[in-house]
Amino acid sequence: MRKIQAGAGLLMATAFLSCSQADSQVGAAVAVTPAPASSRPNIVFILADDMGIGDCTIYNSQSKIPTPSIDRLAKEGMLFTDAHAAGSICVPSRYGLLTGQYPWRTWDEYPPKFPRLHDPHQVTIASLLQKAGYDTAMVGKWHLGMLPLMNEGKVCNSPTTVGFDYFFGMEQSLDTEPYYYVENERMVAPPTGHTDGQSGDPAKVSNPHIQGAMWRAGAIAPGFVHAECLPLMTTKAVAYINSRCSTRKKPFFLYVALPAPHAPWLPQPAFQGKSGAGSYGDYTMQVDDSVRQVLEALKQQGLVENTLVIFTADNGPLWFPADVEMYGHRAAGIYRGWKGQLYEGGHREPFIARWPGKITAGTTSAQLMNFTDMLATFAEITGTTVPAGAGPDSFSILPALLGTAATGPQRTDMIHQDHGGASLAFRQGDWKLCLPPKTYHIVNGSITPGTISDLKRLELYNLKDDVRETTNLSSKYPDKTVALFELLKRNIEQGASHSTH
Secondary structure, eight states, X not given: OEEOOOOTGGGGSOOOOOHHHHHHHSOOOOOOSOOOGGGSOEEEEEEESSOXXXXXXXXXXXXXXXXXXXXXXXXXXXXXXXXXXXXXXXXXXXXXXXHSSOGGGGOOSSSOOOOOOOOTTSOOHHXXXXXXXXXXXXXXXXXXXXXXEGGGTEEESOGGGGTOSEEEEESSOTTSSOBOEEETTEESSOOOEEEOOBOOOTTTOSOTTTSSSXXXXXXXXXXXXXXXXXXXXXXHHHHHHHTXXXXXXXXXXXXXXXXXXXXXXXXXXXXXXXXXXXXXXXHHHHHHHHHHHXXXXXXXXXXXXXXXXXXXXXXXXXXOHHHHHHHOOOTTTTSSOOTTOSSGGGTEEEEEEEOTTTSOTTXXXXXXXXXXXXXXXXXXXXXXXXXXXXXXXXOOXXXXXXXXXXXXXXXXXXXXXXXXXXOEEEEETTEEEEOOTTTOEEETTEEESSXXXXXXXXXXXXXXXXXXXXXXXXXXXXXXXXXXXXXHHHHHHHTOSGGGO
């Protein structure tokens, strides 16, 4: 690339309205001085779950998993090499993506609770686009505080409360009960049954309690079949696209939060045994096929030319050194670590964008970016303004996408959090500082303790020379270590990344 810088579960889904019906019945958003419709692209954002940057062959030529659809998307668009999730696990990552805010900014106690997204006044990428005149929809895994109301057969804190006109999906990950589907605010079928759960095969995965074909015991809806979830979500995403006829006057935003390849790894027969990375690799191939189906639907509806498609993943893979040894496959590519960690393998993600006529095909970008940047990016694309106080950690990457000079502030630093919020890492340029786990706490917008108590316990890396994070330089460069810590502290106390520039 040229560098620029069907089963029972399927029957539970309801059909979308026809184009003429949907024009009059779906979406009540009122546009606020939007740009002309012809200049506002449709936006399809596809988020895989627990997929590593090294799984995609476009990023890792040694990958044991064929990903032809993802690779084709990259060849038709732009591939980012320094893109990062907002957190190294599911919930924080999704919160940052939707709000343009680092998830740890919500902490007012320690240990911190996972962020929830249910305030209708909270600005999200969906509410911003909705006000810009978009129809907005989400299909897939929410995992941001949806609560089932069993006696009423509905849920509260659905995505429809924070800017989505339509939602079909699930409360949380496919390995965690209760297991049921939701359409808008109602359960398709309440989880009145019970599943005993199951474990992964210890001969095929290094940790059968969290890998492989495992899910936990608990409540389950009648007819819910775990293996049908990924096909169902793909079908619903395709159905939504098929309802967006070219005669539509409003652009649309579709957020496709695939539940895979997060455990349980349950590839359909057509993909079983087709990769060199066991059931994880086979399931990831099925994810690639889901991407293919979404892209094909856009093509069939004549929507390719005016649609921005983004593909990425929510955090690093749940793929341990023992799995690498077992299969010879590096799901995190050349990077150290995995899901939940501060090292690059925990949060550096595949990130590919295609927008024909706008993004030059076959290009790459080394622009440092974070999921939080989507809010400012979508605002600039649509000619809208991010409301005051919203998106404190969001910088537009539109100049990088278009290959043009930036006129506004650009990201030069970034803050990562680990699995349980026990530690943070601060990135500035090529330098990265990792704080010791459980020694520094963020409470009510300040870091405790406010000074470095033991310099030797911090980890300092220069990613330009050591992207694998093998050599701790904190003792060699104590002044740099202290300076980065002070910048991190300043960012935390100011409550926004923008004011640190």
